Amino acid sequence: MSIPNSMRVGPFLPTILVKKRYLIFYILIVWLSAIPLFIEFWVYYRFVWSSIRPIFFFIYLPLLLLPMYLTLAFSAMIWAKLILIFVNWSHSPREGVFLRHPSDKDYRYWSLRNTIKRWPFWVCHRFPFPFLDNVCFKVFNVKTKFSNSLFEGWVDTEFISFGKDVVCGQGAIIQSSVIIGNLLIIKKTIIEDDVRIGSHAIVMPGTHIGNKSVLAANSVTTVGQVLKDNWIYVGIPCKEFKRNWFFEDGLEDKLGVAEDINALLGKYEKIITKVRWTEGLTLKERKAIKRQQKEAEERRWELSKERDEENHEDVF
């Protein structure tokens, strides 16, 4: 029903702050966006306040708070957008694999963009009615529709596009950028019409989910995975489970229950573990791949051996 305080993660932006001076932008936006509020308050005060009958002032005050909040949200969006245009002009955001190190320009600007967008998203996400998030997404050039419901989860705010009638489950995470070790991977995520994403599912960067597909609860996609139209996907990482017939008409009385839980588990396990990489390959290809693997492993082994030796030198 309502997302609990502890689980209600968002604003939809990573909190990484590469340089402390980025906070200046943040505070600047907060400051500029708050000034119209006080002017609005002045107007209200001038019109309604009377020292003889102060009660009128208080009766209409709750009605004033709603427009004041909306003013804050919209002015925050406008200021952030202006500054963001300037920042993007000096270095345009792009996809790719970057280093998580202050010397990498793309990583720095990624963090700067997130810091700038943080305040408008924070204000919009704190608003009890979710349509403000959609407005905010549209302002920052994320392709989305008002029919989407994305607010129970966590959604990245750039390099992402949604079709219509997408349902994002509670606590689901849709990413277009991910940090693994010293790498920052940014890749465009595309989600098409009528997609249902289960609760606690994770969509990794670069995923393309086709029309009317389902990603079941507690599943995760891999980077750059393509999910076909009209299929249900399950697993960690997710695999095809069965065709999605649930968009057909007249099934109200026919929808059933999985009774044998062990058989179901078998089915899940088959998906998760038993798909073999050798299927559909000739003997030669298999051998070539195996050889490559072996070489890679050997190289890796030697590397780790060297590293261990170095470490030993450190210790002694």
Place this chain on the structure above:
Amino acid sequence: MLEDSLERGSKIEEIPKAEVIKEEINMQFGWYIFIFITIYYLSWLLAGFVFFLYFLIEFMPNVLQVSSFITIFTEPKSIISLLLMPLIVIACYVIRLISVAITTRIFWRITERISPSKDGVIPRNIRSKAADYYHLRSFMLKYGKNLFTKGMFPWLSNWFFNFVGSSKIGKGTTLEESVASDKFITVGNNTYMGVNATLASHLVQGIFGNIQYFRMHIGNNVTIGAMDQIGPGSDIMDGSYLLPLASTNRHSVLKGGNNYYFGIPLRKIFMKKTMNYLGLTEEDLEKNENLEAYLERNKEKVTRKEKKRKKNNEMKSVSSEANTTEIKEVQKEKIDVESLTKEDLSIDFTTSSAISRINIKFLLVYVPILWLAGLIISIFWYEYTKGAWNFSNQTNLIYSIFKNISTILFLPLAILIMIYLFILGVLIFSKLLLIFINLIHQPKEGIFLAEVRNPDYDFWMFRTELKKITLWLLRNSPVPWADFIALKWFGVNMDSSSHLYDAWCDVDFISIGRKVLIGQGATIMSSMVIGKYLIIKRVVFDDYVMVGGHTTIAPGTIMGHDSVIGAISSTTYKRILNPNYIYFGIPAIPLKENKYAEERRDLVVKRHVDESKKTEEIHEVNIDEDKKKFIKIGDGK
């Protein structure tokens, strides 16, 4: 709970049933309220004082009482006080954060002195001082933690944890918002923790079971992906990279050294798989491993790198275009509904229940509700500040402050009362509307077409939206566990001994027994959207049920007495879980009987993930000396 999957074969030494004590552990709500009100009161005191001083002395005469709009911008005094106002608000906010941190630190130190937090299993079936102080400490941290991590300046939260002394967090480390990563952890430098990842230094096993409470070490340069669950007592060494949704058992040892881990429970994955999952090349992995060497090499080749980048850019834009066209078009064919098999149509997977359409027309309902509720508090505010309105006209400032000292000192409490008066107002008005709506259309269980103009679907959406606002307000209020009042009013069968405030939960068709514990971030759905259909079915939890963190409960689930479902599991539609059993997995399967109270408590099983082997260790049980005789301990070999 996760680790139980590996514990199928572990020995359970039974004690005769009569010996096992099963006391209900109660929370000390008196202390909770005392601590909360103190923290809350002190936090507003200084900040509120500064704000009102500025508001009444500077802002009021210079801006509000200026009669012409243009004069505000021409008069230097006016424009300065207008421009300074937002900065004063930010400053007051920071003051408030700092005072919360200071008060929490004082309380934390006091409880640490009385009963220091230490490693060990805290039995949950016997009342003890250790358990009491553990609960108290968890509670007092909650307000500050939520204020910092979910507030305007989440960058200060590392400082908060270090200052309070609940955990040690190194330099350059980023902890994203999460469900529980607050106490008893040490995190090294330059570590990144993704959204909703949980460093759980504590873990509850069953209502009459144990609290596993062990310190957790996380080394330098570790990555913990989104939604990872790290069990108590885990030791994650330098350079371990955990992919999203990888979770450890308790007492796992990860050797790190540039290794990648994935899965539930997690295991090491090798180069090929890593490259596959992350879409990386071998070069990228090399870069990741030898970052410093790479950077040094790169310093010399800056210009060359720029050129390369441009080339790469062109390449990538081409490749991404290719990627989008890959989806094969499934041809639209007429499908005979009769020909579909039972297996095709069985609901053996779980999705979500979020509403697909957000109607702006619902705002029309909210406006009167919010206004009526707001009326109550603004009249309260008017009565409260009646005496203070001539404040700025007084010539003697010190005299006027002294005169209004009671108004200033009771201000934080007045704010608290106002928040709850407002919520109560919203609750009552939305309940009235709800009764009215239910008279028009009775809510019922079943499978419905999820399309506008289907009355069942429309009214379900309307009910949900109506209830949402009150719950949203209550859960964002300073005392989120008060939400059981709203849940009860809106039709959940439950009492105040169960806690739902950390879970996402539907408010129709749910019955909850006594002392039910729902884990952090769990999702309990009595409605689910599958394709075109909306399924509504009652969820029943019997007494003493436990649901793990990040677990998804599908509609129609019935959980028996004393049963447990582990973390990151999910049930399917209409599942029935037997009483007294522990379930785990996706989909949940029975693991073993719930016998936490009868087990030995001093045995710790360390899991070395890299070598995939286990070792056993003996560890002292964390309970008062005089109660040690009640619990089962090994011979001490």
